[in-house]
Amino acid sequence: MDILNTPWLIKMLEKSSQTPHGRLLNLFDVLEDWLDAPHINVQISAQLLAKSKTKILQDFLTIEADKAGAAIPEMLANQLYFMAVAAMQEKLEANNHKSLSHAKYAAKALIAAQTKKDFHISKSLAYSIAASFLGVIIISGSWLLLRESIKPTTLAQTSLPASVVAAPLASPEQTAALMAELERMRHGNCQLIEAIQLPDNLKGIYLNMIVNGQVSTDPHEQKIAMELLKKTRCNYTPMLMANSTG
Amino acid sequence: MSLLREKILSTATSLFQTQGINSTGVDNIVAVAGTTKMTLYKYFRTKEALILEVLEKNQQDFQNWLNEKLISNSLKPAEKIQQLFDYIEEWINSPTFIGVAFIKASAEFPNEENPIHQLSSQQSREFRQFIGKLAGEAGIKDPDGLALQLSLLFEGAVQAEQMQRGSGAIKYAKKAAKILIDGAIKS
Numbered sequence: 001m002d003i004l005n006t007p008w009l010i011k012m013l014e015k016s017s018q019t020p021h022g023r024l025l026n027l028f029d030v031l032e033d034w035l036d037a038p039h040i041n042v043q044i045s046a047q048l049l050a051k052s053k054t055k056i057l058q059d060f061l062t063i064e065a066d067k068a069g070a071a072i073p074e075m076l077a078n079q080l081y082f083m084a085v086a087a088m089q090e091k092l093e094a095n096n097h098k099s100l101s102h103a104k105y106a107a108k109a110l111i112a113a114q115t116k117k118d119f120h121i122s123k124s125l126a127y128s129i130a131a132s133f134l135g136v137i138i139i140s141g142s143w144l145l146l147r148e149s150i151k152p153t154t155l156a157q158t159s160l161p162a163s164v165v166a167a168p169l170a171s172p173e174q175t176a177a178l179m180a181e182l183e184r185m186r187h188g189n190c191q192l193i194e195a196i197q198l199p200d201n202l203k204g205i206y207l208n209m210i211v212n213g214q215v216s217t218d219p220h221e222q223k224i225a226m227e228l229l230k231k232t233r234c235n236y237t238p239m240l241m242a243n244s245t246g
Numbered sequence: 247m248s249l250l251r252e253k254i255l256s257t258a259t260s261l262f263q264t265q266g267i268n269s270t271g272v273d274n275i276v277a278v279a280g281t282t283k284m285t286l287y288k289y290f291r292t293k294e295a296l297i298l299e300v301l302e303k304n305q306q307d308f309q310n311w312l313n314e315k316l317i318s319n320s321l322k323p324a325e326k327i328q329q330l331f332d333y334i335e336e337w338i339n340s341p342t343f344i345g346v347a348f349i350k351a352s353a354e355f356p357n358e359e360n361p362i363h364q365l366s367s368q369q370s371r372e373f374r375q376f377i378g379k380l381a382g383e384a385g386i387k388d389p390d391g392l393a394l395q396l397s398l399l400f401e402g403a404v405q406a407e408q409m410q411r412g413s414g415a416i417k418y419a420k421k422a423a424k425i426l427i428d429g430a431i432k433s
Contacts, residue, residue, distance in 0.1 A: 075406055075413050090394070093358060093367060099394065106395040106426060109338075113421035203396035 003034065004085070005056040021069035024111060027061070028104035035091055035100075057081060070114040080107055107110055177207065178222050181229050187246070248374050251289045254279050256352055259300050263344040267354050267362075277358055297351070297362055304347035305369045309376070311337070316380075325381040331420040332378065334400065338407055341433045346404045348373075373397060386430045 003009060009030065016026035061077035070076040089104035090096045206223050210232070257279040261270040272293055277288050290296035316326050337343060351389045352366035378393035386392055402417035 071418075072414065073408075075415050076418070078401040078406040078409060078413075079399075079419065083398045086398055086401045095373075097392075098391065099398075102391055102394045103398050106398050106422065109395075109422035110399060112425060113321060113418045129261040133424040139326075188306055 002054065003031075004081075005054040007056075009034075009057065010060050013064075019112060021115075024061060024068060024080060024107060025104055027057075027080065028087065028100045028107060031084060031088060032091075032100035033138055035088065059197040065111075068111065068115055070111070072114065076111065076114045078167070079110060083107055083110075109192050178229075181226070248289075250279075250281060250285060252295070254281060254289060255300060255303060258296055259304060259307055260344070260346075262297070262300055263347065263350065264356075267351060294361065300366065301351055301362070301365050301369065303350075308337070308346075309373075310378075323380070323385070324431060325378070325379040327384045327386075328424070330396070331416075331423040335416045335420050338404065343407075345408045349401060349404055349414050350408065358431055370401070371399070373400075381430070384431065387433060389431070392426060392430045396423055399423055399426075 009167075012030045013023050013026060016030060017023045058077050058081050061080055062074045065073035065076040065080075083103050083106065089100040090099035125206075202224060205221050205228070210225060210228060254275065258270070258275050261275060265274075272283055272286060275296075276283050278285075286296070290299065312330075312333060316329070316347065319329070321329060344381055348366040348369040351362055351372065355362040355366070358367075374393045374397040377396050378389045381389035381392045399419045401423055403415040406415035407413050
């Protein structure tokens with residue numbers, strides 16, 4: 001089966017993100033998810049991957065790379081394609097469960113290099129690599145639902161000068177609930193794969209409040225943090241607990 | 247090594263890289279090398295044995311060249327990994343670059359049971375381990391992870407370059423590698 005050149009893969013990528021940047025990166029998640037599905041490994045081999053002759057995927061990636069503002073879209077598409085193939089071969093041949101996550105991380109840097117977008121080395125990306133090792137894969141369709149549910153609600157306030165709007169404070173109960181949830185999370189190994197795709201404002205809240213534990217008193221930010229926490233998956237097995245508290 | 251053996255080896259290296267391994271017959275090699283099949287088989291038992299030796303020599307030559315670059319420039323550990331893609335870029339952009347043997351061989355012999363594929367995979371792993379060693383010496387927390395990221399960038403750029411000579415793929419791979427290395431050093 002020529003997995004890399006199927007209409008199925010293209011459809012999965014098309015619906016995986018609203019941005020070309022996201023669709024390019026999600027290639028690695030979709031392929032990893034597919035390889036992790038039951039009974040798939042027996043149908044595919046590195047040999048079959050290497051025999052791929054058609055260019056449906058490379059053509060798709062070229063279009064997306066162009067939309068993403070790549071300096072040389074076709075070249076970026078080719079590089080991403082070969083990186084994905086090499087990572088899949090590594091997973092299949094060497095049973096390296098982290099290969100596609102690392103490929104995605106490298107791809108993010110490569111896209112940044114070609115599009116001059118900022119590349120943030122963040123704990124959230126490290127999270128995604130750890131998560132893939134545990135076989136936790138989330139297609140970003142679920143993330144779209146989350147994003148819809150946490151749209152900023154302070155639009156009216158932000159249209160006014162900050163000096164005439166008193167900043168509201170979160171209630172002590174709301175703050176305590178968030179702190180308790182964060183404290184509980186520290187005793188486990190937690191991942192939020194979708195953090196990679198968060199818009200910068202949400203990523204900032206995620207990193208400051210959830211990763212670094214710096215809880216803001218802004219009720220809106222706390223609400224967003226709680227929503228993100230609900231989507232964060234944690235493993236509290238004793239071994240991982242020991243690692244996370246070391 | 248006898249001069250004739252060396253001639254056969256260098257001829258085979260050049261033909262494999264430019265025409266492809268499967269497309270290059272033994273007849274072609276002996277014709278270009280100016281020798282006979284009998285002589286070729288005296289030194290190399292089979293075509294497969296010749297291919298394996300070509301792969302080993304190519305990788306050894308590349309690794310020696312890279313080691314020499316890293317040593318002769320008296321670089322500190324962190325500088326070595328930071329300079330790695332500069333040297334790779336220099337190598338890929340040189341007029342004599344005709345591809346990376348183990349990457350080409352792996353594509354031409356995709357069967358995992360094939361000794362040529364196995365050697366290609368081993369060389370790919372060894373190159374990654376080499377990067378991992380540099381990363382470890384530079385004090386990077388996850389040297390194996392960074393090595394995998396950099397080796398994937400390397401393979402992606404080389405294959406793009408093999409598709410289209412002068413593509414400039416390595417230039418962007420180098421930029422990406424810098425982003426990854428700088429991030430790994432800081433973390």
